[in-house]
Amino acid sequence: MSAATRDSCNNSTDPIFENLRGAFVEQFGHERKPSVLARAPGRVNLIGGHTDYNDGFVLPTTVDRAVYVALRPRTDERVRLHSQNFGEEVEYALSKPHVSSLPQWAQYVAGVAEELRTKCGLDAGFEGVLFGNVPLGAGLSSSAALEVAAAEGLTRLFGIDLGAEEMALLCQQVEHTYVGVQCGVMDQMATRLGRAGNVLSLDCRTLDYEHVPLPLSEASIVIADSQVSRELADSKYNERLAECEEGVTFFQQFDDSIKALRDVSSELFEAHASELSETTKRRCRHVITENRRVKKSVQALQAEDLETFGALMSAAHSSIRDDYEVSIPELDHLVATAENTEGVYGARMTGAGFGGCVVCLAANSALEPLQQRLSQQYEDQFGLEPALYVVEENLEVMTLH
Ligand code: ADP
Numbered sequence: 515m516s517a518a519t520r521d522s523c524n525n526s527t528d529p530i531f532e533n534l535r536g537a538f539v540e541q542f543g544h545e546r547k548p549s550v551l552a553r554a555p556g557r558v559n560l561i562g563g564h565t566d567y568n569d570g571f572v573l574p575t576t577v578d579r580a581v582y583v584a585l586r587p588r589t590d591e592r593v594r595l596h597s598q599n600f601g602e603e604v605e606y607a608l609s610k611p612h613v614s615s616l617p618q619w620a621q622y623v624a625g626v627a628e629e630l631r632t633k634c635g636l637d638a639g640f641e642g643v644l645f646g647n648v649p650l651g652a653g654l655s656s657s658a659a660l661e662v663a664a665a666e667g668l669t670r671l672f673g674i675d676l677g678a679e680e681m682a683l684l685c686q687q688v689e690h691t692y693v694g695v696q697c698g699v700m701d702q703m704a705t706r707l708g709r710a711g712n713v714l715s716l717d718c719r720t721l722d723y724e725h726v727p728l729p730l731s732e733a734s735i736v737i738a739d740s741q742v743s744r745e746l747a748d749s750k751y752n753e754r755l756a757e758c759e760e761g762v763t764f765f766q767q768f769d770d771s772i773k774a775l776r777d778v779s780s781e782l783f784e785a786h787a788s789e790l791s792e793t794t795k796r797r798c799r800h801v802i803t804e805n806r807r808v809k810k811s812v813q814a815l816q817a818e819d820l821e822t823f824g825a826l827m828s829a830a831h832s833s834i835r836d837d838y839e840v841s842i843p844e845l846d847h848l849v850a851t852a853e854n855t856e857g858v859y860g861a862r863m864t865g866a867g868f869g870g871c872v873v874c875l876a877a878n879s880a881l882e883p884l885q886q887r888l889s890q891q892y893e894d895q896f897g898l899e900p901a902l903y904v905v906e907e908n909l910e911v912m913t914l915h
Pocket residue numbers: 581597599600618619620622644645646647648649650651652653654655656657658660
């Protein structure tokens with residue numbers, strides 16, 4: 515979708531843009547109105563857990579929360595950034611960013627600016643105000659939203675022509691290089707390319723994608739944040755990576771064209787699964803069956819068959835819990851509570867695991883009892899109140915002058 519059409523899309527009345535304009539003027543003075551406003555939404559992955567780094571398939575959609583930036587160019591080399599969420603301001607010279615010495619929130623923006631400076635010729639300073647209502651660190655990818663909002667805003671401000679996929683890759687690079695998070699590119703692709711009323715069916719190997727309409731006239735996506743931080747996620751991630759690699763090496767003896775678990779067919783897996791260690795077998799089985807579930811999910815959505823899609827989500831949770839073992843009792847409890855609620859099609863943990871969120875698909879008539887039960891039963895069991903989000907719409911990236 516071109517920038518021009520994006521400007522005129524449905525959400526141009528987003529009131530947060532107006533607030534941000536006001537905040538910018540307050541921060542930088544009345545003669546300093548922002549030239550460009552941009553936003554990029556958070557995302558939730560509906561199905562396709564831990565398939566991304568196995569070159570597989572995912573099905574993310576954007577949420578109704580976003581990160582926003584207001585920007586204005588400067589005639590000198592200075593960069594000044596103010597974060598409304600953190601109540602902090604930083605200032606540095608564009609060509610000497612010393613990114614690692616900046617507060618973390620500024621590292622994402624300075625990283626984007628540095629990539630654009632070295633790769634796309636960005637050569638003037640700027641000032642900006644940032645605000646976001648994507649919960650931080652909850653698994654809805656506020657970091658990708660921040661990167662993409664900054665990249666959208668800065669490319670527009672300086673007339674830099676950068677395709678959507680290139681932008682997503684540049685933002686992924688920022689996480690790797692400047693923040694030190696070795697993430698896949700799903701989040702940035704989902705945020706940058708997400709389209710209202712659709713999910714993004716994404717092939718993480720080729721980056722081929724397709725927008726698939728979400729038939730949600732009478733149903734909604736509900737996200738429950740377990741409020742458990744994902745401390746274990748990093749070390750377990752490396753462990754899973756190694757286990758998947760072991761599976762790939764094993765299956766290569768039968769077919770040397772196999773480069774990732776994505777290439778292992780169900781038939782080949784079934785024929786040789788018993789020769790694998792129990793752990794490796796289960797890890798491989800999750801990834802191989804999950805890729806199949808994502809493809810079936812796309813078909814179910816195309817057929818507007820929420821029953822089947824919900825059942826696939828629930829099967830995905832069982833698989834990630836029992837075979838991949840990255841769930842925890844808190845997430846399992848939220849999923850079970852949702853599944854036991856009348857009118858819920860399905861539920862699963864989403865994201866890296868060991869904390870973070872559960873995503874549910876529920877009939878609109880079930881929203882109230884679902885939210886009530888999720889809160890009550892979780893609190894009874896764990897003494898924690900989950901944060902609940904009913905996704906009202908899937909926001910798109912937007913840039914305004
Ligand atoms: P997630 O992407 O799952 O939300 P991360 O830890 O990857 O969690 O990213 C969260 C970080 O992104 C925050 O600690 C902060 O540095 C940055 N961030 C996200 N949203 C904002 C925002 N609105 N303003 C400033 N920084 C933000």
